[in-house]
Amino acid sequence: xxxxxxxxxxxxxxxxxxxxxxxxxxxxxxxxxxxxxxxxxxxxxxxxxxxxxxxxxxxxxxxxxxxxxxxxxxxxxxxxxxxxxxxxxxxxxxxxxxxxxxxxxxxxxxxxxxxxxxxxxxxxxxxxxxxxxxxxxxxxxxxxxxxxxxxxxxxxxxxxxxxxxxxxxxxxxxxxxxxxxxxxxxxxxxxxxxxxxxxxxxxxxxxxxxxxxxxxxxxxxxxxxxxxxxxxxxxxxxxxxxxxxxxxxxxxxxxxxxxxxxxxxxxxxxxxxxxxxxxxxxxxxxxxxxxxxxxxxxxxxxxxxxxxxxxxxxxxxxxxxxxxxxxxxxxxxxxxxxxxxxxxxxxxxxxxxxxxxxxxxxxxxxxxxxxxxxxxxxxxxxxxxxxxxxxxxxxxxxxxxxxx
Numbered sequence: 001x002x003x004x005x006x007x008x009x010x011x012x013x014x015x016x017x018x019x020x021x022x023x024x025x026x027x028x029x030x031x032x033x034x035x036x037x038x039x040x041x042x043x044x045x046x047x048x049x050x051x052x053x054x055x056x057x058x059x060x061x062x063x064x065x066x067x068x069x070x071x072x073x074x075x076x077x078x079x080x081x082x083x084x085x086x087x088x089x090x091x092x093x094x095x096x097x098x099x100x101x102x103x104x105x106x107x108x109x110x111x112x113x114x115x116x117x118x119x120x121x122x123x124x125x126x127x128x129x130x131x132x133x134x135x136x137x138x139x140x141x142x143x144x145x146x147x148x149x150x151x152x153x154x155x156x157x158x159x160x161x162x163x164x165x166x167x168x169x170x171x172x173x174x175x176x177x178x179x180x181x182x183x184x185x186x187x188x189x190x191x192x193x194x195x196x197x198x199x200x201x202x203x204x205x206x207x208x209x210x211x212x213x214x215x216x217x218x219x220x221x222x223x224x225x226x227x228x229x230x231x232x233x234x235x236x237x238x239x240x241x242x243x244x245x246x247x248x249x250x251x252x253x254x255x256x257x258x259x260x261x262x263x264x265x266x267x268x269x270x271x272x273x274x275x276x277x278x279x280x281x282x283x284x285x286x287x288x289x290x291x292x293x294x295x296x297x298x299x300x301x302x303x304x305x306x307x308x309x310x311x312x313x314x315x316x317x318x319x320x321x322x323x324x325x326x327x328x329x330x331x332x333x334x335x336x337x338x339x340x341x342x343x344x345x346x347x348x349x350x351x352x353x354x355x356x357x358x359x360x361x362x363x364x365x366x367x368x369x370x371x372x373x374x375x376x377x378x379x380x381x382x383x384x385x386x387x388x389x390x391x392x393x394x395x396x397x398x399x400x401x402x403x404x
Contacts, residue, residue, distance in 0.1 A: 053147045053162070055103075056169045059110040060140040061117060061133075062095060063235035066355065070136060073227060074129045085238075087120050092237035096356070097340040135224035143207050144169060145222070155218045161210055168203040175199040236356045239264075239348065242298075243334040247311045249318055251326030254298065256354060263295045263382040264350040265375070268341050270304040271317035276345040278363040280321050282372045286379065287325040294383045297325035302336040304344060349375060351382050 064070045066088070071081055091113050098109040121130050138145040145151045146165045157165075175196040182188045211219075241256055248254070256264065267283060269276040287297045299318075303309045314329050330336060339348075342361075349358040357378065364372040 053149075053166055055107065056166065056173060057144050057147050058141060059107065059114060060229075061114050061137055062091075062110070062237075063232070064133065064136055064140060064229065065117065066236065067232040067234050069232060070133070070229075073136065074125070074132055076125075076129070080124055083124055084120070087117070088238050091116060093240050093338075096237040096240060097338075100340045100342055132224065135222065136227055136229060138222050139227060140229040143204055146207075151222060154222060155211075155215050157215070164210055165203075165206060168199075168206050172196070172199040172203045234351065234355050234357065238354050239266075239350045239356050240338050242328065243330075243338050245328055245330055245332075245334065247314075247329035247331070249315055249327040249329065250324060254296075254326060254328075256350070259296050260354055261352050262293075263290075263352060263379055264348075265295060265297045265379065266300060266348045266350065267297075268300045268302050268336060268339070268344060268346045270302060270308050270344045271314060271321070272305050272308055273344045275363050277321075278365065279345050279347070279372075280323075282364055282375070283325065284322055286376065287323075290379065290383070292325070295379050299323060299325060299327040300330050300335050301327055302330045302333050302341070302344070347375065349378055349382070351385065357382065 065084065071084070076084070094109060095113055098106050101109070121133070125133075138148075138151060141148070143165070146155070146157060147162070147169060152162055175192070175198075179188050179192045179196045182192055239256055242254065244253060265283075265286060267279065269279070283297055283299065286295060290297075301308065301314050301318075307313050309331055311329050311331065314327070318327050328335065339346075345362065347358075347360045347364075348356055351357050358375065360371055360375065363369075364375065
């Protein structure tokens, strides 16, 4: 899942997109960093070091169970789904906020949350459901499943094979890291993109070149029935609930739970922030187009300057900009902290069931970018998305197709 999404993102970047200061790989950095890996000493030819290997294996389990398609594949009942959502309410805030932490801290937090999820599954899911989820997790890891001790043991990998798979995985991670560092500076040179693609392809090719014939069928058994984990879309946490504040504009105080059934666009801004100004026209356009009936636009004014700590100044600026949508005046930056924001402006799109489906930091049209269209198209899609998307249904033969 991780390698496939990053590879796809890198391969589709245009020359213009590579120049964005706010980077078109922001979504990857902000979200897939939750499954990204830290870097450590590489193993020698004769030894596979468990610490290094574990850091190269993405942590996809929470993503998987958030996807309605996976819940249906597991045959979860409506009661199980409801109980699972209660579990998400307890852990998703921690998961969401961990995205801004260092990689080693992210991995520690994710491991703790996965432990809690396994405990939930042991109480609420059947043995068959847990076994199928294990198969889907292997599928989501792609070739990285071979770095896991449990999978390696069942397949019968020797230390030489494991060392080679680890070496190739590390090479891919190094190449992706170089591309990410360049992106954070505003561009990804063509040679770095090429290096990342070639390293990924070499790692994937090892599935055929490094495995012995008798090991291939064992992988097929571990993966179980075909299922395409790369196409899953709802793989991010529930949005944190809004922290109550004293001042709201154009609305009574709102809570996200009250807005279930509607798509929500939240944008954090500061009215004296020049980059924020560039996005204001889009918020107004979406407010006018959707009218608050289908999409609720909410601005969260978070002060960066002393003037922005004046509620009247915030109100005046909002009126001057023609804001008709609700504005939460977050004088103490409580919501900013609860959402672990790092940049003005930041935009979140939340679906009808309260899950984050998109995040963007910065100007939507920086240097000719068209992320306003990306957001608009997603809003339209989510408006028409079935609100019963997560309701379990009887599986059919057609649902048993897919790919690794």
